[in-house]
Amino acid sequence: MNTDHPWLRKAQGELSGLLAGERTRPLPPADAYRALVLLARLRQAPEAVGVATHTVPAEVIQGLAARCTLPDGEDLLAALDGAFGSESEPAGELLDALLDVDDLTGVLGLLGRDADARVVSAQAAAITSLHPERVTPLVPWSDDRLASLRPDAPTAAVWLAIRHAPAELIAPMLPAPDEIPPGAHRTLERLRRSARVVRIPLPDLPRLAARSGGGESFALHDAEGRPAGDCYVDPGTGQRVIELRLPPGDTSKQRVWLHVLDRGSGRSLGREELVVARDGRDLYISLGDDAGAESARHRLAACAGVRLDDVDLELRFDDE
Amino acid sequence: MRPGTRPDAEAIGDLAGRASRFTHVIKHLYARDERWSLVAPELAAQPVQAAREAGCRAIELSAGRSSYHGVCLACQEHVLHDHDRFMRPAYRRALATAIATDRWGTLKDSTRVADAFAGDNGVFVIARRNARTGERNVATAYRVVPRGVRPDKVSAEDFVKAAIRRLYDKTSLGEEGR
Numbered sequence: 001m002n003t004d005h006p007w008l009r010k011a012q013g014e015l016s017g018l019l020a021g022e023r024t025r026p027l028p029p030a031d032a033y034r035a036l037v038l039l040a041r042l043r044q045a046p047e048a049v050g051v052a053t054h055t056v057p058a059e060v061i062q063g064l065a066a067r068c069t070l071p072d073g074e075d076l077l078a079a080l081d082g083a084f085g086s087e088s089e090p091a092g093e094l095l096d097a098l099l100d101v102d103d104l105t106g107v108l109g110l111l112g113r114d115a116d117a118r119v120v121s122a123q124a125a126a127i128t129s130l131h132p133e134r135v136t137p138l139v140p141w142s143d144d145r146l147a148s149l150r151p152d153a154p155t156a157a158v159w160l161a162i163r164h165a166p167a168e169l170i171a172p173m174l175p176a177p178d179e180i181p182p183g184a185h186r187t188l189e190r191l192r193r194s195a196r197v198v199r200i201p202l203p204d205l206p207r208l209a210a211r212s213g214g215g216e217s218f219a220l221h222d223a224e225g226r227p228a229g230d231c232y233v234d235p236g237t238g239q240r241v242i243e244l245r246l247p248p249g250d251t252s253k254q255r256v257w258l259h260v261l262d263r264g265s266g267r268s269l270g271r272e273e274l275v276v277a278r279d280g281r282d283l284y285i286s287l288g289d290d291a292g293a294e295s296a297r298h299r300l301a302a303c304a305g306v307r308l309d310d311v312d313l314e315l316r317f318d319d320e
Numbered sequence: 321m322r323p324g325t326r327p328d329a330e331a332i333g334d335l336a337g338r339a340s341r342f343t344h345v346i347k348h349l350y351a352r353d354e355r356w357s358l359v360a361p362e363l364a365a366q367p368v369q370a371a372r373e374a375g376c377r378a379i380e381l382s383a384g385r386s387s388y389h390g391v392c393l394a395c396q397e398h399v400l401h402d403h404d405r406f407m408r409p410a411y412r413r414a415l416a417t418a419i420a421t422d423r424w425g426t427l428k429d430s431t432r433v434a435d436a437f438a439g440d441n442g443v444f445v446i447a448r449r450n451a452r453t454g455e456r457n458v459a460t461a462y463r464v465v466p467r468g469v470r471p472d473k474v475s476a477e478d479f480v481k482a483a484i485r486r487l488y489d490k491t492s493l494g495e496e497g498r
Contacts, residue, residue, distance in 0.1 A: 006493075007493045028469070030469040030482070031468075033468020034485060036468075069469060069470050071468070086347065089434075089448070089460040091436070091490065092446050092459070099489055099490075100467060144428070144493050217338075229389075232338075236333075245387065275450075277453075279337060280343075
């Protein structure tokens with residue numbers, strides 16, 4: 001019987017290829033381990049998904065196990081802990097670390113070391129439960145992985161820890177305003193307004209150009225005088241970029257506006273939302289092409305009918 | 321670009337921002353188990369030691385603790401130079417060869433705007449589209465450490481296979497990746 005589950009169907013196909021090669025000559029260690037991983041995936045599948053039962057003799061499984069070096073569970077748990085701490089792309093090394101644990105616990109179970117598998121899986125689940133804000137992007141993977149696992153499989157524990165991450169931490173994953181029904185806008189706006197407004201004055205233009213035109217960066221400070229980030233011209237794009245490091249756990253400063261301010265009263269004469277890219281805790285705010293009239297500040301000044309030399313510039317976060 | 325549309329490697333920007341490049345070099349290019357010397361033979365045999373000689377302090381090269389903003393200028397420059405000289409060419413090659421050999425797929429996360437690539441040099445890349453600008457950049461690039469084989473016996477081919485297998489795992493879980 002063939003399964004419609006893509007993950008398991010792919011495992012079946014890949015395993016058949018590896019075992020066919022094994023009959024010709026013994027698989028090298030990494031391939032032997034992969035064969036065990038794939039066998040474990042198929043053996044752990046619930047009956048309902050209709051996986052063909054692989055009748056691989058026990059001596060073949062033992063032969064594959066003898067040829068490879070099983071990863072050390074402690075090493076994989078340390079790697080998982082490190083991946084949670086790095087705030088990197090979740091589908092990158094973090095998902096790799098979870099899959100490494102999944103692979104090992106499956107193989108341990110396949111080799112009859114169920115108790116060892118449950119210990120590794122439980123420890124991985126414990127580590128995972130400490131980082132709910134990091135695992136929410138991985139919920140689709142965990143749901144799908146759990147659909148391909150028997151509920152009592154040792155491997156299930158870590159994926160269940162992801163599925164049970166606190167729901168309120170999924171809020172930052174909500175869609176952008178233009179993707180939600182009009183009725184939900186008011187709630188979204190209220191949530192955005194509740195965020196603290198942070199202001200970062202920018203140096204006047206001649207200093208801005210003189211201090212960061214040559215590729216070197218200079219430090220910016222917020223309105224209270226605290227270090228706020230660096231400003232430089234990206235040599236690759238010619239765009240002036242402001243780079244900030246957000247406090248741990250901060251998910252609020254996603255929208256940034258550039259304001260032109262009346263120099264006497266400090267009143268805002270106009271604003272433009274800036275392009276912001278985020279990578280973990282690092283925020284990259286583009287002020288546009290530094291050279292000419294295409295920059296955000298030139299557009300703003302033109303709209304407000306003022307000369308740039310006569311106004312101050314300021315960045316404001318979550319200012320709605 | 322819609323999910324499933326064949327990407328254009330030239331249209332995908334490098335790792336965005338100095339901080340991200342700095343972190344990737346410290347965490348991945350300098351990681352002994354990722355064996356980047358197999359991809360970039362010119363890389364110093366002991367890149368961490370070379371970075372220390374260039375002015376980085378040991379704590380500044382700690383993968384979990386280091387931050388671009390917290391290190392001295394000499395250390396920033398050395399590490400970013402290593403990105404430009406060794407890491408960028410490797411992940412650019414990975415993007416190009418992955419697309420040419422059809423070893424890429426859309427990741428199934430909540431945003432559906434990320435693609436993964438397994439290069440013929442064993443470098444694994446994820447590129448993500450900025451929802452506002454539409455621009456695509458490399459979000460991460462690293463070498464998937466092969467499992468089941470002793471570290472001193474790992475070959476270049478093992479890294480290539482490990483990257484391809486992770487690509488298939490990540491893009492086939494749950495539904496077709498594209």
